Amino acid sequence: MARMSADERRERLVEAAITVMTRDGVARATTRAIVAEAEMPLGVFHYCFASKKELVEQVIGTINAHAVSRVMAMTDTRATFRESLRASVQGYWEHVLTHPAEHMLTYELTQYALRQPGFEGVARTQYELYLGTLTAFLDDIANRLAVTYELPTPVLARYLMTVVDGLTLNWIILGGEPEAAAVLDHVTDHVAGLVRERS
Amino acid sequence: MARMSADERRERLVEAAITVMTRDGVARATTRAIVAEAEMPLGVFHYCFASKKELVEQVIGTINAHAVSRVMAMTDTRATFRESLRASVQGYWEHVLTHPAEHMLTYELTQYALRQPGFEGVARTQYELYLGTLTAFLDDIANRLAVTYELPTPVLARYLMTVVDGLTLNWIILGGEPEAAAVLDHVTDHVAGLVRERS
DNA sequence: GTCTATAGGAAGATAGAC
DNA sequence: GTCTATCTTCCTATAGAC
Known part of the structure; x- marks a missing residue:
């Protein structure tokens, strides 16, 4: 059969x-x-x-691949840094609003990995992947538009990851779209203010 | 016996x-x-x-009471807004650095509540509690120092909660104290710049 | 490879002697 | 109230016929 x-x-x-x-x-x-x-x-x-562990590993791999390709695809270079950042962030946020359960699952899998023997490194790898992708995004956009950042790129990337990740989590739990969108707009403007023309 | x-x-x-x-x-x-x-x-x-559910309810209640009294105690009013915010945020961050497992548990319990039938509202209540406590903190400090905020207090509170919560989560997973502290310092300075003397 | 049947263990909850 | 022994259920994993 x-x-x-x-x-x-x-x-x-x-x-x-x-x-x-x-x-x-x-x-x-x-x-x-x-x-x-x-x-x-x-x-x-x-x-x-061979075991359930093997399946879960493949699940995490698949989910991570989706997440990264999503961030890759979200790179949206426009005429100015502000517009580029805004377009990219809005692309991400749109996905959160339309697929909250998917994002919730990534948080759950992170927690699962932190506790499950045999998955010790997975959560860390996951977050390093996100941070690396964000760093690449910032570098890429800085090169294309010939700008530099007032803050070191690793700190800026960490800041963006913190806000995006934290806001996603609390929006999933609390909702409150107007406030969440206001925070995201404010941060976008603030980060755009940290950009200098390359001399 | x-x-x-x-x-x-x-x-x-x-x-x-x-x-x-x-x-x-x-x-x-x-x-x-x-x-x-x-x-x-x-x-x-x-x-x-009567059941395991009853125990878990008491555990969550106890953990929340700890968290709130911690935030309450962290209110640390100094001469200027910047110094007050910095002192309070550093108080919180100190606790994260010294008790990471405690903070990790709150994330786990939030996830647990989101999935467990009978705990539907608990995660939301938890985050509303945090947000309410932060809002009270901002109102309190604004009154004491006779200042106002450029952003609506609900948005500012949400921003602070997002950063603090998001940074705690990614520090637990990634570590990287220098970058995390740099992000926190940067946000503290940025928020201090959103304060106006009351006219 | 494909399936049914079941092993073996751990979970929450209860029975019933004291 | 207190404890031991046990019930029921559900889990991952395997045995073994086809």
Whole structure:
């Protein structure tokens, strides 16, 4: 009854796992719930993956790849730094507003990784990845527009990551779109004020 | 063998639960692990608490009370707004640096509450509490020093909460004290620049 | 590879002797 | 109230027929 290759089953199981985790939370994404979501019998699980750990690793890899390519795609260079930053930040924020559950899942997986033996480095790698992507974004835009920053790029990148990450988290919990958008606008303007023409 | 009142047992079990959650994570804080930490037999649990849910509610209540009284105590009014804000923020940051596990637990409990049926409102209440406390802090300091803010207080409070919460989270995961402190200093200075003498 | 059936263990909660 | 022993359920993982 080989209706589908093991590779395709693996892909579908990872997708199903993400669906279940997004809908019901990481803790409820049991092997049973995942195979049920993928409409496969339970026994399938362990000839597609050696263990549940192996599946979760692939889930985290997939989620991270999505997040990074999202940030990459958000680079939106316009005529001025202010406009470029605003466009990029708004692109990100749009995604948060339309896909809150996806962002919530990344927070959950970070926590999961921080506690799960065998995933010790994963949370750190995840945040280093975000920070690196943001740093590259700032460098890229500085080069294209021939500007420099008043603050060291690592500090500026950390600042942006802090605001974006912190605001995403508290918006997921509290809502309050007007205040959240106001904070984001204020920070965008403030950061644009830290830019100098390259001499 | 009544060596201790049921009330005292309850208190000790809540303490033990916090110890286990801080050390091993919320998911590993099982009734068995908690009574073992408190050095009590398993059967004790269910005549002290009707269910595990009841214990977790008390744990969250205790943690929140700690957090709020910490923010209250951090209000540190000096001669100028800048100095007051700096002193208060440094007081908070000092606590993060010396008690990271405690702060990590609050993030874990927030996630737990967001997913656990019966705790739907708890995460929101928690963040509203933080935001309210920060707003009160800003109002208080504005009154004492007879100043106003360029931004509406709700937006400013949200901005501060975002930065403080986001930075705490990414410092727990990434470390990098110099950059984190630089971000905090920068934000403190920036916010101090948003203050006007009351006319 | 594919599936059913089940092992083996840990979770929350309860029964019932004292 | 106090404790031991146990119930029920659900988890990951495996055994073994096809």
